[in-house]
Amino acid sequence: MKIVCIGGGPAGLYFALLMKQLSPAHDITVVERNRPYDTFGWGVVFSDATMDNMRAWDRETADAIEVAFNHWDDIELHFKGRTIRSGGHGFVGIGRKKLLNILQARCEQLGVKLVFETEADSDADYPDADLVIASDGINSRIRQQHAAVFKPDIVTRPNRFIWLGTKKIYDAFTFLFEKTEHGWFQAHIYKFDDTTSTFIVECPEHVWKAHGLDAADQDQSIAFCEKLFAGNLRGEQLMTNARHLRGSAWLNFQRVTCEQWSLYNGRSHVVLMGDAVHTAHFAIGSGTKLALEDAIELTRQFKELGHTVDRIPQVLARYQQLRAVDVIRLQNAAWNAMEWFEVCGERYCDQLEPEQFMYSMLTRSQRISHENLRLRDKGWLEGFERWFDARSGLSAPHAVPPMFTPYTVRSVTLKNRVVVSPMAQYSCVDGMPADYHLVHLGARAMGGAGMVVAEMTCPSPDARITPGCPGLWNDAQAAGWKRIVDFVHRETDAMIAMQVGHAGAKGSTNAPWQGAGADQPLQSGNWPLIAASPVPYLDQGGAVPKAMDATDMARVTADFVRATRLAADAGFDWLELHCAHGYLLSSFISPLTNRRTDAYGGSLTNRLRYPLEVFAAVRAAWPGHLPMSVRISAHDWVDGGITPADAVQIARAFKAAGADLIDCSSGQVSAEQKPTYGRMYQTPFADRIRNEAGIATIAVGAISEADHVNSIIAAGRADLCAVARPHLANPAWMLTEAAKIGYTAAPWPKQYLTAKSQLESNIVRERAALTAAKVSA
Numbered sequence: 001m002k003i004v005c006i007g008g009g010p011a012g013l014y015f016a017l018l019m020k021q022l023s024p025a026h027d028i029t030v031v032e033r034n035r036p037y038d039t040f041g042w043g044v045v046f047s048d049a050t051m052d053n054m055r056a057w058d059r060e061t062a063d064a065i066e067v068a069f070n071h072w073d074d075i076e077l078h079f080k081g082r083t084i085r086s087g088g089h090g091f092v093g094i095g096r097k098k099l100l101n102i103l104q105a106r107c108e109q110l111g112v113k114l115v116f117e118t119e120a121d122s123d124a125d126y127p128d129a130d131l132v133i134a135s136d137g138i139n140s141r142i143r144q145q146h147a148a149v150f151k152p153d154i155v156t157r158p159n160r161f162i163w164l165g166t167k168k169i170y171d172a173f174t175f176l177f178e179k180t181e182h183g184w185f186q187a188h189i190y191k192f193d194d195t196t197s198t199f200i201v202e203c204p205e206h207v208w209k210a211h212g213l214d215a216a217d218q219d220q221s222i223a224f225c226e227k228l229f230a231g232n233l234r235g236e237q238l239m240t241n242a243r244h245l246r247g248s249a250w251l252n253f254q255r256v257t258c259e260q261w262s263l264y265n266g267r268s269h270v271v272l273m274g275d276a277v278h279t280a281h282f283a284i285g286s287g288t289k290l291a292l293e294d295a296i297e298l299t300r301q302f303k304e305l306g307h308t309v310d311r312i313p314q315v316l317a318r319y320q321q322l323r324a325v326d327v328i329r330l331q332n333a334a335w336n337a338m339e340w341f342e343v344c345g346e347r348y349c350d351q352l353e354p355e356q357f358m359y360s361m362l363t364r365s366q367r368i369s370h371e372n373l374r375l376r377d378k379g380w381l382e383g384f385e386r387w388f389d390a391r392s393g394l395s396a397p398h399a400v401p402p403m404f405t406p407y408t409v410r411s412v413t414l415k416n417r418v419v420v421s422p423m424a425q426y427s428c429v430d431g432m433p434a435d436y437h438l439v440h441l442g443a444r445a446m447g448g449a450g451m452v453v454a455e456m457t458c459p460s461p462d463a464r465i466t467p468g469c470p471g472l473w474n475d476a477q478a479a480g481w482k483r484i485v486d487f488v489h490r491e492t493d494a495m496i497a498m499q500v501g502h503a504g505a506k507g508s509t510n511a512p513w514q515g516a517g518a519d520q521p522l523q524s525g526n527w528p529l530i531a532a533s534p535v536p537y538l539d540q541g542g543a544v545p546k547a548m549d550a551t552d553m554a555r556v557t558a559d560f561v562r563a564t565r566l567a568a569d570a571g572f573d574w575l576e577l578h579c580a581h582g583y584l585l586s587s588f589i590s591p592l593t594n595r596r597t598d599a600y601g602g603s604l605t606n607r608l609r610y611p612l613e614v615f616a617a618v619r620a621a622w623p624g625h626l627p628m629s630v631r632i633s634a635h636d637w638v639d640g641g642i643t644p645a646d647a648v649q650i651a652r653a654f655k656a657a658g659a660d661l662i663d664c665s666s667g668q669v670s671a672e673q674k675p676t677y678g679r680m681y682q683t684p685f686a687d688r689i690r691n692e693a694g695i696a697t698i699a700v701g702a703i704s705e706a707d708h709v710n711s712i713i714a715a716g717r718a719d720l721c722a723v724a725r726p727h728l729a730n731p732a733w734m735l736t737e738a739a740k741i742g743y744t745a746a747p748w749p750k751q752y753l754t755a756k757s758q759l760e761s762n763i764v765r766e767r768a769a770l771t772a773a774k775v776s777a
């Protein structure tokens with residue numbers, strides 16, 4: 001085959017040499033506009049795993065890189081006058097020039113033609129090539145020329161960064177954070193040869209502009225950075241090797257993805273590779289890894305399917321199919337890490353103490369979890385756990401996992417950070433909690449969670465979602481609840497919360513297993529609905545609620561107050577006001593369901609007015625020593641609906657009104673919603689609200705392992721985690737999770753104690769069997 005690689009970066013060179021190695025008969029040329037020793041940038045890093053992959057494909061190249069690379073394990077943070085270091089992270093750093101020279105030398109050794117100082121204008125310049133590799137980098141001309149086919153999606157990110165070098169040698173991947181009068185800057189630093197370190201400086205656009213850096217040339221920018229980081233540089237200079245770039249050399253990261261990776265131009269097959277087809281932010285340092293692994297995958301496909309011209313279409317199709325999956329996974333992780341650095345100045349730098357800031361930074365990609373950190377550096381993690389224990393009020397900190405630390409709010413202390421999330425059971429008659437609820441809530445209270453939250457309970461008969469929903473509008477119901485509360489207090493060390501809510505437009509419907517199913521109006525016995533505006537939940541077949549007038553509002557507020565008093569009489573420890581999921585109070589908050597033109601509609605302030613009035617009335621009726629949380633939908637997942645930024649404002653308003661925590665759910669406000677599900681998918685809302693609005697939060701949604709809870713709580717993304725469906729599957733979810741992570745100090749009900757050591761040793765035995773099976777495989 002005749003192959004031309006346009007662009008002699010890591011992607012083009014590595015593919016060229018791998019294919020030449022596959023068969024010397026291939027005629028392969030790499031066309032590069034620069035001279036052999038010209039390059040931008042300093043060092044690149046990739047992980048040990050990438051090296052292993054390269055070793056399997058071309059030992060010579062891997063050996064040469066190994067001799068030249070700098071390996072280090074530690075990450076070091078310099079923040080607020082403190083230095084914190086943790087190990088076990090396994091990076092390889094190498095100068096970009098060195099890497100390219102190794103690849104160039106290997107290409108020459110194998111017989112690849114390297115053509116330098118030649119600009120390729122188009123793939124059409126090489127009409128006799130069977131295959132053109134467009135490895136021409138992030139600004140790929142070939143990709144732009146065929147944009148209609150490749151359909152690139154390019155997102156320009158808000159932060160500014162400059163890629164510098166220094167002769168100061170750092171022996172860890174080092175992060176410096178410095179506060180200025182206009183905001184925070186950070187530096188990402190890593191050594192890549194015996195005399196030089198890469199030094200990338202980054203800040204948000206507004207901070208960059210406020211310092212006049214948009215008007216600064218390279219020398220002025222360097223002088224600024226030297227002064228900013230003088231305390232760390234201690235007289236060492238910063239250097240640029242991007243003199244060829246005009247202007248300031250401060251860049252914005254561009255995230256590139258493409259729908260299609262290859263095409264046929266009538267003469268040759270053309271395929272994108274490396275940064276030309278995808279980019280990954282330097283926050284997880286994997287652009288070079290992706291480029292090298294693209295080259296490996298394309299070679300693998302040629303090797304498996306045949307490296308002849310007729311096989312090219314199948315090979316290119318499989319190359320995209322396989323690589324796209326890995327790439328999207330890495331881009332997602334890189335995206336999380338990148339966003340962390342974009343928002344850290346606003347959200348974490350001022351808010352978090354150095355220990356927790358370090359934890360948050362290490363877990364920024366959300367790919368590294370608590371137990372993963374333990375594997376990397378047990379000593380550091382246990383030190384962090386002891387710090388966290390002390391912050392949680394444990395008198396003798398002894399590395400208790402964050403999930404099992406206590407949490408105190410007002411006069412209530414939860415024994416740990418997990419609450420059983422409220423879950424409607426639709427199993428009442430006339431709103432009466434009965435045996436079913438005693439068993440359901442009682443079992444979960446015995447299961448180890450710090451608190452169980454009763455399902456949404458309604459302050460009047462017409463406030464119910466279904467005829468099976470529980471109520472708190474009369475003394476008999478209060479007595480029914482008291483029986484359950486007393487059981488929980490007498491037999492367990494869990495707390496119990498009441499969630500009060502009014503169904504609004506989503507009332508008078510079936511239980512999920514009845515009639516036409518959940519959200520569908522009852523076949524008979526419907527009651528009139530009220531809401532902020534006459535907007536039905538379901539476009540088709542949904543009942544139209546009446547827009548509430550002043551009389552309705554006064555009546556509903558009084559109903560909520562009565563329910564609150566009855567909840568206090570029943571002895572509940574905690575009250576949650578349900579302002580989420582499209583129910584009555586939520587219908588006021590969301591612009592999708594609030595079309596009012598009076599003082600209760602329009603701006604967010606107006607839309608919050610009625611929910612805040614109810615909150616104030618309820619808070620006044622609820623004992624002052626007991627906590628109150630508010631559940632909100634922090635994202636409507638519909639254009640024009642509530643956004644996470646709005647949710648911060650909503651949280652601030654409830655905080656000002658006296659709420660103790662915001663329970664951060666999302667969606668269910670509009671049937672048009674398009675949520676993005678995934679593990680812990682709503683936790684970013686809890687994180688943002690906690691750290692921007694400065695109020696404690698409860699994270700909820702697809703939190704299904706101890707590792708999730710530990711990571712969320714330890715990083716300061718939330719104060720509590722609500723776990724719902726896993727508790728339906730296993731009432732003793734907490735006790736089971738404790739055993740799974742080897743935490744044996746979680747208290748068990750005395751009647752169940754004989755099961756504890758059996759469960760623990762069974763788990764140990766299963767693990768050992770699994771490990772043995774893996775080893776023998």
Ligand SMILES: Cc1cc2nc3c(=O)[nH]c(=O)nc-3n(C[C@H](O)[C@H](O)[C@H](O)COP(=O)(O)OP(=O)(O)OC[C@H]3O[C@@H](n4cnc5c(N)ncnc54)[C@H](O)[C@@H]3O)c2cc1C
Binds near residue numbers: 140288291
């Ligand atoms: C600040 C910063 C830090 C980074 N740090 C890391 C890191 O730590 N680890 C990591 O893995 N990655 C890092 N990267 C990303 C990494 O540099 C790229 O992902 C990687 O180089 C991609 O390789 P490539 O071969 O696809 O493209 P490139 O390396 O960009 O190579 C493309 C080549 O094509 C040439 N070219 C372009 N157009 C033409 C043309 N028309 N004719 C001829 N030649 C042409 C260019 O001169 C260039 O040599 C970083 C990037 C930045 C900006």
Ligand SMILES: Cc1cc2nc3c(=O)[nH]c(=O)nc-3n(C[C@H](O)[C@H](O)[C@H](O)COP(=O)(O)O)c2cc1C
Binds near residue numbers: 421422455580702
């Ligand atoms: C059967 C069921 C009933 C629910 N009922 C309520 C409820 O009454 N009040 C509420 O705020 N959320 C309710 N939810 C939402 C849960 O509290 C929780 O937010 C959601 O299930 C996501 O958590 P998970 O992934 O741990 O299940 C319910 C969820 C389920 C599965």
